[in-house]
Amino acid sequence: MKILPLYEVPYFAAQVIEWLWHEFGDSLPRDFFASIIDHSQTPGALPLSFVLVDGDELLATVGLWRCDLISRQDLFPWLAALYVKESARGQGLAGQLQQHVMAQAKAMGFNQLHLYSACRDFYERYGWEYIGDGLDYPDTLVHLYRIAL
Template sequence: MKIIPLYDAPHFADQVVDWLWREFGDSLPRDFFASIIAHSQRPGQLPLTFVLVDEDQLLGTVGLWRCDLISRQDLFPWLAALYVKESARGQGLAGQLQRHVIEQAKAMGFQELHLYSACRDFYERFGWRYIGDGLDYPDKTVHLYRYSCGAITE
């Protein structure tokens, strides 16, 4: 298994778009997610999308984005759109994807990362610190997290 930038495996782009649209789309059109993915494939620049592959099978994806929550544009950058294929869950792949983005953020000189989630008690076990609630469009309360890129926690 390996985690690579999507720009090194562009044939997975449509599947990543479908996953994000299905999991995070709510009322947003598929084209919205296609635009995000299309613009997150430039080496060394945010936003970036990564994929976890096993030989030629796509198992998961995650993004390192400038902004993932429009109401909190003061926070930067974000671990975003973490998704693991249902049949591959329970194998620690979400943790591998998180660690990869954390390492990428550190390599790019960022001191901290942010994310938001509707659930609690998942990200804390990977070292994320709950920092309060936020508001997702149009009126959904979400939980905000911060990760200090100084050390990776299992």
Template sequence: MIRIENLRDHPQYRDRVIDWLWQEFDAENTREFFSSVIDSSLNTADLPLTFIALQGTKIVGTVGLWRCDLISRQDLTPWLAALYVHPEWRSQGVGQQMQRFIKEYSQAAGYEHLYLWATFSGYYERYGWHYMGNALDYPNKSVRIYKCHRYPDDVGL
């Protein structure tokens, strides 16, 4: 059974999470960038937050709840960010479970909407996310923005 827990309660996984994010999402960022985000999530009660998916004591994924994940759309908050599932655990519902967790967490925190961006289509739509349009990721990469409303219409979650 997969458990989703705050990384703050499992700091021994800090470096693994940083390495995963850097390796998966490193396009314009350095390892130090991801280290800064993760360290902020370990040291604040507010956003950003980092959660990990655990199977027993083995970390199998991570996801963030960030104040902003797209510089060109700082008007939108909060964001489901940096969703990563270790390759051995993909196609087993871990990503779906982490999405559900972040949606429920943000709803309980009083957020009306939740956002994310992706460079691909077809995945998030299956889980209740609504395509809003395109925006630019720094410096000039077109990305798709998705929105999840107060969550009554979630599909598959």
């Protein structure tokens, strides 16, 4: 298994878009996620998307984004859109993806990383610190996290 920037394997972009749309789409159109992925494939620039593959099989994805929560643009950058294919869950892949994004953010000169989630107690086990609640558009309460790099 290996984690690659999506720009090195762009043929996985369509599947990543579908995953993000189905998992995080709620009321957002598929084209919204297509735009994010289309604009996250420039080496060395944010936003970035990464994929975890096993041979030719796509297992997971994650992003390192400038902003993932419009109501908290004061926080920067973000670990975003972490998704592990259902059949690949329970193998520690989410932790591997988090570590990869942390290393990338640190290499880019950032000293902290943020994320938000609708659930509690998942990210804490990876060392993330709960810093309060936020509001996702238009009115969904979410939990905010920070980790020092």
